[in-house]
Amino acid sequence: MTATLVRLAFAGIRRRLLASALTILLAGAAAATIVLSLEVGATARDPWQRTFTAANGAHVLANVSSEADARAIASLPGVAERDDAVPAALAGIVGATDRLQVAGIGSPAHINKPVPIEGSTLPGDGIVLERSFADALGLRVGTTLRITTTGDPIELPIVGTAISPSQPRYPRQNPGLAWVSRATLEQVQPDSNRWRWTESIRLTDPAAAPAFAERAVASSPPGTTSVQTWKEQRAEALRDAEPARLILTTYTIVLLVVVFAVVAILVSARAGAQYREIGLLKAVGFTPRQVTAVFAIESAVLGLVAVLIGFAVGVVLAPRLAATSLETMLGSPTTAASPWHLLVASCPVLLVLVGSASSATRRSTRFTALQAIRAGAPTPAGRSRLARLIGRASLPVPLSLGLKDLLARRHRAFRLAGAIAVTGAAVVFALSMQASLDARPPGEASDVPKELPALVYSLDAVLLLITATTLVAVALVSVRERIRDYGVLKAVGLTPGQITSSLVSAHAVLAAVAGILSIPVGIALYVIVYGIAGGSSEDRVIAPWWWLVLVPAGGVLMVILATILPARSATRISTADALRYE
Template structure:
């Protein structure tokens, strides 16, 4: 039994080593798919979970109430005693201030807290300790954005403090989405005009001791109070009852905070999920070419194994071992890369527990990604294995690599074209399925680029209309960037895989064409053109209807309003198509040239 396993392992490894490049490309393609899947899954978790866990860990308030004048403090006292309220903390004084840290200045809302822990909304420390006189605790997302850490000196309205802690809270959405709790008011979002003097712009949140807050200012203090209700689900109703009534006491139920806190993450996640889908499709296209090519080749190998006495089960085991090996490595690499890349995209929710730093990698994510990779391996094994079990050994041995297709009309048309195009059309006609995969792969990529162009234009021209702040635009841009980088890399890998497969597949007919008098340049041009022509078709299809359809789909999912978006201009689209064709030509040139230059006699 052990001997058998060793044998299977040895045969599998040997076959992989025999075709290193192919194995590497296969690994790369599966890895791209697993990486994207990991990213999407991790961010899905990041978008929903952290607020809940932060709320639980910090005894988050069900309602946050505030007053802008000390005179109205009685209103808060009343609320604390209202029916349904089972606990509260505060009122705490809040002051507006300018914070200076490592050369950057930012508006902040400073909340004065007790050194003793509160029963409602006790911010959870990620680093350092809680407030003390002269020590400031900074909200995590804000700290992240300002690049301040425990021990750093900062000034608040020119008074020096030391950062003693970094914490998260569920009483306010993380920076830069903070709700306004100061009397003078705040402006969130990108600045289009001058900020009215006195208003805070994108304020961050810091905590001091109450004494320190009072020492900063005396006149413009406001107060907040955190309320715990008997039934958290009643928060909206509670606010409606008491807020409308008194009018002077602005209140926020926790659902609103949740909404604001996760809005950005959700937008990113939608983008990433759509990106994951696109990338998944691309990966499938690349994999089909690779696996298809391998499977054809495997048929003969299967025949050989059977001829020397391998049973169908041994043959299947060898094939399976080979793919499983590649799949496991690819899954591991994909998980690693995905989890390393995810924090770059999830920074926005750094103000919440569980997402400060690394978004959590759950077992279900690991399981799903591995399962997908293994699924590919199994599918790639099943077909040749079944064929192996069915086909006679003799037939399998005699089986030539997949016989080329014949598309009569295309061959007839090509006879009328110049030599390189004649050869190119015939190269393409030999493998129609591969051409379709090439077209699809490019179309998907170009659709993605189309959507990125639209979103980018939208973010540039109308950030306020989208309700995004600078920092949020930055995050969304980052998401788009990651998206497009992975998309383009995978498309490039696909283009190379397809060209490479084509070059290998046409080695013989290329040599033959040269023996019959085609020049090396004719042959290389033909091999490249056989990729570039489908790329042109793919690029055009990718713009219309691909890009429009994808954008419409995104709008449908996000409930966005496509009227506000500016579609790319005609010249932009032409540039995209042209650039796609040029890039594909460049990517395919090298393998095609290598394919066209091989000595004729070596191949024949």
């Protein structure tokens, strides 16, 4: 019996190639976002490790208030190698609001040393800037930088750029970092009591870094010492992937909602088209559960194909999304494909596909074999209260007929409206994100990775493509189901234009309602994600109303373009052929 169910499922896949391709596209997109969210952080681990090795990175960094405290920490048991403590002071940049932590190097560093990118790492009478800080402000080697002091500003030539494994990307790590000579530091801040000292330590056992850090804090005056282990440095550096991971998680949920709605529409349409065949299966002994299993197996097979495609796409794209972290690391992000990520991606995708197919099919198998064999097509559901209200309203005949036809399959209409509304909410989310970015004061560096807006727009484009394809598929299904009715309408005098209008206008009304609902849903989604990302409510900006109005208008236009060709195809069939259509 199992072999029979599998054969029937594969036969269904071959018969419905458009629906099968759409299911793979939907599920593959969801799987790809899951894989991307899992892979994007791991791809930067190797570049950070290369940077840590090149810098002879510190297993523990201790930031203290005096040189004596730094020496005391360096004398604790377990230290394998130490460097002279490095003093630092805060400085401003003339003509800018950006702040800079200026570290005074007395002799070439051996631990946690700056890794050269361009020019020299020996400042001399100039200054070496951390690369992400220099890039954010558009500063180049060979130019000069005016920084504030306790007296008059001083001009320093930029002699090089460098990176450090302990310094995350600017402006996420603010203030920025620069290296100068000890003499220059004394010019910036002559009062050494206002300096902070950093002691870089390598341990005999790197795994003991957390315990050593606790001893370091305990050995210093309360509230004067902060420490950072090498694992904490790595975690902080890899946090650049967190915004992308949050966006990908959000869009994964959105895609899975759309997948559930669209697959349910496609499966229920196929079950309706095979009404008599299902009746015959029940007549030869198939139970409703076994009939449901055929559709569930079909969806699961398509889901497995989609997950494999999505996994491959996610693995390839993940290093590109991690490109922002390159500003503070050596080398390129590496591909870190993990079979566990394939398993994690497959679980939610297959559960949604199988669950959607099962829920849609159960409703379509509630009839006897005799009913199916006699009728040949499912009996239309009774008119809903909304359909009766539309019937009483003074609407144009094509619109009234179209709405009544659409609401005759209520579940399909609600699922389609849900898919359109969720897609519109994603667009509202993107518009609000762009409004927040545009509200940033001119000249202020953004801590939002430049790849993030591109990621959001790309995911919105995928959602719009999926929704448009779904609309075409649903319109084709609706036309196929209503061909005989269209023949009757032509026989009683409706023109081809009116028949086309009945299908297009009804779906346009549905899209308008869904588009209006998508605005508050999208705003709520943006507020939630903005809060999770740590943004303050004072800085949050919602897209202006004239942007938001474009969402339902664009949804209606998309629906018209997606449904007009299938609708016109229905009018090309002669009345006699339409009335004989099975």
